[in-house]
Amino acid sequence: MSVSPHRSDATAPRGPDDLYATPPPWDIGRPQPAFLALAEEGAIRGRVLDAGCGTGEHVLMAAALGLDATGIDLAARALRTAEEKARARDLTVRFVRHDARQPADLGEHFDTVLDCGLFHVFDGEDRTAYVGGLRSVLPQGGRYFMLCVSDRERGAWGTVHKVTRGDIQTAFSDGWHIDSVEPSAIELSVAPGHVEAWLVTLTRT
Template sequence: MSAFPLRDVDFDAAYQGKPLLKGSEVTFDLAPWDIGAPQPAVVELERDGRFHGEVLDVGCGLGENAAFLATRGHRVTGVDGSATALEEAARRAAKRGAEVTFVQSDATSLTELDEQRYDSVLDSALYHCLDDEQRQRYAEALHRVTAPGGQLNLLCFADIDEGLRFPMSVSQENLRTNLGKHWDIEEIRRNAYTTSLTEEAFVQVGIQALASMGFSIDPDRIRRDERGRILGPVWHLRAKRR
């Protein structure tokens, strides 16, 4: 069983520089997912023509992906449950001259979007933040607000050991089980997720403290980008709405 109880995660607190996990004293100077730019994997998806029409970035966080897609000419709505994240996302988007509609909503219901139908959906590191009951409701909610034939591109932490293991990592079987009822899964393949973490950051926070939360790191095997940022293994799922 994971040492990381998903329902005790407080993302709004993390965006305020407080502990990510309730009851923990572990904090990060910079949120592990805040790289101050769009995810390189999302940039590649856009270059490959994976987004069209009305685009929904669900779990948009600080809005870097949403702002990037908007600057590429897409009509984008960014959704997140954290008011703190959305306030900063709006500020960053304005700084980049990107027009994005930001909406605060629970991703497992998306009731604020009931009048909308999106052609493309991006989930960059949201799915693994939900437990299985929430994932099933999330799959249904996404189906409801997406147009028939709409495309889903989802990136989530993979149950692959590349020297870095996240406690929320999921299997391909989990993706198929929870999404397959509403989505025709076309492909699941391995990709990489760029974090703001460096090996030094892990040491600063404390390897043992992170291990108590379910994180593990093997310095000899981790992958890094050219800036020394640690790359985590993710699944990239492509699916079409039924």
């Protein structure tokens, strides 16, 4: 995640790298269970882009499946950690310091885009730009899988916008088919252990 849940009473980070000055609670050292289940089901295919990849667990998960995997994030500190993990695991991946709101600037297309904890940071024009960018890098039939904090979550999570089903329907009303919106969770390394989330599956039309 390039920017993700933090308690509202915590000191606000000054920039992306500040989120990784110490291991953040969403960085659990392994893939989120919801995304791991998708991988085990064979739902993650082809060229994979992880938007807001953080320290790279989902990019590495895709690479371990033999997939061409790229992660983008603005946090250079997180990307250095991701590259160290890739070397330690002997996996071939690509990490790029890049603004996830502008994936089209990569000049590439992907079959699958993963988003764990990024969509819910954006609203307004930023959200519109992000979704438009996703649409530009996914060809017809491409899949987008998203984990975002949902409005079922009762805790306060700082800069995160708790996402409703209506928010998802509005954001992806043009050029997408919403395949499913399922209750899920983003696991944390600290109490309460997880945050309520939506697991969203969309297909580019």
